[in-house]
Amino acid sequence: MGKEVNEHFHDDPIEIAESRNLTSKFSLKTKLSGLALISFLSYTLLGSTYATNIQLGSGRVEYGQGVTQSTACDNSVTITPYATFANASGAGADYKLTSIKVTNLDSGCHGKDLIIKAYDLTSSTPLNLYQTGGSTNYSQIRVYNDNGSFNLQDAGLTSNDLTNISGGFQVNLFNSETPASAAAVSSLNVYRLTIESVNHDSSLTLASLPSGSMNFVDNTYGIQYASNSAFNFGTGNFTVDVWAYVTSASSNSTFFTAGGNVNNSGSFAFWVEGNILKIRKNGLSGDVSVAFDNSWRNSWRHYAAVRNNDNYQIYVDGKLVAQGAHGGASVTHTDPTVGQLAGFPNYYGLLGQIRNLRVVKGSALYSGSTLNTTYFTPQAAPLSKVSGTVLLLLAQNSGNATYDSSDYHWVPQNTFTLPTYLAP
Numbered sequence: 001m002g003k004e005v006n007e008h009f010h011d012d013p014i015e016i017a018e019s020r021n022l023t024s025k026f027s028l029k030t031k032l033s034g035l036a037l038i039s040f041l042s043y044t045l046l047g048s049t050y051a052t053n054i055q056l057g058s059g060r061v062e063y064g065q066g067v068t069q070s071t072a073c074d075n076s077v078t079i080t081p082y083a084t085f086a087n088a089s090g091a092g093a094d095y096k097l098t099s100i101k102v103t104n105l106d107s108g109c110h111g112k113d114l115i116i117k118a119y120d121l122t123s124s125t126p127l128n129l130y131q132t133g134g135s136t137n138y139s140q141i142r143v144y145n146d147n148g149s150f151n152l153q154d155a156g157l158t159s160n161d162l163t164n165i166s167g168g169f170q171v172n173l174f175n176s177e178t179p180a181s182a183a184a185v186s187s188l189n190v191y192r193l194t195i196e197s198v199n200h201d202s203s204l205t206l207a208s209l210p211s212g213s214m215n216f217v218d219n220t221y222g223i224q225y226a227s228n229s230a231f232n233f234g235t236g237n238f239t240v241d242v243w244a245y246v247t248s249a250s251s252n253s254t255f256f257t258a259g260g261n262v263n264n265s266g267s268f269a270f271w272v273e274g275n276i277l278k279i280r281k282n283g284l285s286g287d288v289s290v291a292f293d294n295s296w297r298n299s300w301r302h303y304a305a306v307r308n309n310d311n312y313q314i315y316v317d318g319k320l321v322a323q324g325a326h327g328g329a330s331v332t333h334t335d336p337t338v339g340q341l342a343g344f345p346n347y348y349g350l351l352g353q354i355r356n357l358r359v360v361k362g363s364a365l366y367s368g369s370t371l372n373t374t375y376f377t378p379q380a381a382p383l384s385k386v387s388g389t390v391l392l393l394l395a396q397n398s399g400n401a402t403y404d405s406s407d408y409h410w411v412p413q414n415t416f417t418l419p420t421y422l423a424p
Helices: 013-017 020-025
Strands: 067-069 077-086 094-103 112-119 130-132 136-138 141-146 149-152 162-165 168-172 181-183 192-199 213-216 238-246 253-257 268-273 276-281 288-291 300-308 311-316 319-325 352-361 389-393 420-422
Touching: 077 181, 077 192, 094 112, 094 181, 141 168, 149 162, 149 168, 238 253, 253 300, 253 352, 276 300, 276 311, 276 319, 288 311, 288 319
Parallel strands: none
Antiparallel strands: 067 077, 077 094, 094 168, 112 141, 112 192, 130 136, 130 181, 141 149, 162 168, 213 352, 213 420, 238 300, 238 352, 253 268, 268 276, 276 288, 300 311, 311 319, 352 389
8 A cells, every 4th residue: 555645736716826837737627518627636545444445546636637546356447537617606606526437447347336435635434426306415426337337326316327438437426307416525625536346236226227117917916015104204295206107997096005094094195096196195184186187098107296395296297287285184104005005905906017116205306386387307217216215116126026225125015916027
């Protein structure tokens, strides 16, 4: 291990402008924005913490230029950081670390997960690199090297945020998806980058792995979970969204319920009954509903049920199609079902397929106020694991169609026939 070089260069434009020699010596470029960037980055060895790290040398390197070093799984790998100016009011306007490129990886790293982190000058705690959904921070980028094809793992980003390039990949740390991701770390604060190579963890969600679907053949198919307080939504906001294919074979199809009996107090259900798409909350206190349009059948659609402050809302493909008063009722049932209506087994089962289903506690991911107005473009499958996700069914595992990709990894406690896997 080499000794860490304690050199640090400030990005302050005034300071650099006063030094003609520095300005002429370091002409910096941002690949993503094309703007001139008066900024410097010093990389040093992290130390002996990670014996299997892909370690960067102690020399200084500009944004937009790479550094090459021998590694544990490759004898010559290059990592290149890029920065982009983020315009905002006040102190929020700053150059952010927005993209990282890794190249010259050879077959020695096949089958490994590569973990990228950034550090400031003094702390051993990695910096938060980006944030998704306005609340979930990520302090690392984890990429699976699948024999030269690269895939984001457990990232909160989407498949479009990673680009496979010759000999490696590039990851962008921001997007305008729903929910959006934003780069979080100022280029001023990044002092060193590390890449750790570890054994592949197949239990983590792969962002760019295509989702198959869970096939619900008839009214006997469904998923049931044991009661757990994690599903107690109380009176707070929450979101249920699903990519579903509802056939024309039945006028009834259930997406998700909170369990118990949908006609009792403390209930929540999102389903189609008698060709009516509806939310039932707190039993028979009043449904929020809209006619199920025939054009929604026999095609993939994104359906979302949201409790947003004082309202319940239903969105189809991003359009607000129904809303009604919250009523202050608490959702207290905690034994959820998917594809079956709680309290009425084998009568209102989903006939069709579910590609993704996500349940988020504590957040209204979508908001609007005017009916029949489109407020967002749904994120394509796979849906991201955002802060508060308590259930995430992505149908990415052909051997386990109902695998839960949330941090809870719930296992069905089933009295129904589990849906089968259909390849994408």
